[in-house]
Amino acid sequence: MITVHHLQNSRSQRVLWLLEELGLPYEVKRYERDAQTLLAPPELFKVHPLGKSPVITDEGLTVAESGAIIEYLMDRHAEGVLRPAGGTxxxxxxxxxxxxxxxxxxxxxxxxxxxxxxxxxxxxxxxxxxxxxxxxxxxxxxxxxxxxxxxxxxxxxxxxxxxxxxxxxxxxxxxxxxxxxxxxxxxxxxxxxxxxxxxxxxxxxxxxxxxxxxxxxxxxxx
Missing domain, CATH: 1.20.1050.10 (Glutathione S-transferase Yfyf (Class Pi); Chain A, domain 2)
Structure with a gap:
């Protein structure tokens, strides 16, 4: 099961959208920003050393960075959809x-x-x-x-x-x-x-x- 470590008001929202477009099952673990600094909470450091979102975990793998997450999901879970053919x-x-x-x-x-x-x-x-x-x-x-x-x-x-x-x-x-x-x-x-x-x-x-x-x-x- 893919887990999206989803930070409030963040770029991880588009990871949720991609997963919905692909029709993949996933679960969401939510994190709230600090009310004063707007930074991510310390709990995210337990998921990834930089303590930032978006991050996903999938079958023992941890993937961070929006672009890397998208490429991972497209390579591993997409079947000829949402990505043009190579060489075009x-x-x-x-x-x-x-x-x-x-x-x-x-x-x-x-x-x-x-x-x-x-x-x-x-x-x-x-x-x-x-x-x-x-x-x-x-x-x-x-x-x-x-x-x-x-x-x-x-x-x-x-x-x-x-x-x-x-x-x-x-x-x-x-x-x-x-x-x-x-x-x-x-x-x-x-x-x-x-x-x-x-x-x-x-x-x-x-x-x-x-x-x-x-x-x-x-x-x-x-």
């Missing part, structure tokens, strides 16, 4: 977006979250204006332009493809779901990226996605 243009798109999600887009989104939270953290009163000004400068001159460049890139791709790897849903869409949700939730104006919004609506309307939400519990982008 669609497979190249699939591989690219599977790695792009965490390798290129998510670091920028995480940095944005961190720099938004720094001025809200406890610190001496005389330091707070400096910290706030520094964070705003980084956001305005580096993070915002970079993220906008990436979102325009994604929008252009989805203007030419119904799904990230082509004309059908694949596990690359599962991998891209979290960063797209996060990007649209963190400042994108309604209607600014219509292709991304349309794609996300189709994702969220899928029965497997809805079942994953019901199983994983309340979910919101931090």
């Amino acid at each position: 243009p669609e497979r190249l798109h699939y591989t690219y977006w599977l790695h792009y999600a965490e390798g290129s887009l998510m670091p920028l989104l995480v940095m944005t979250l961190v720099f938004r939270r720094i001025p809200l953290s406890p610190m001496p009163f005389f330091v707070k204006p400096i910290a706030k000004a520094l964070c705003q400068k980084v956001a305005a001159t580096f993070l915002k332009p970079q993220i906008e460049r990436h979102l325009k890139f994604i929008e252009q791709h989805l203007a030419q493809h119904e799904w990230f790897a082509g004309s059908v849903l694949t596990a690359a869409d599962v991998q891209m779901s979290f960063p797209v949700e996060a990007a649209l939730a963190r400042g994108a104006k309604p209607g600014q990226y219509p292709k991304m919004e349309s794609w996300l609506k189709r994702v969220q309307a899928r029965e497997a996605y809805q079942r994953a939400l019901a199983t994983g519990g309340p979910y919101e982008i931090l």
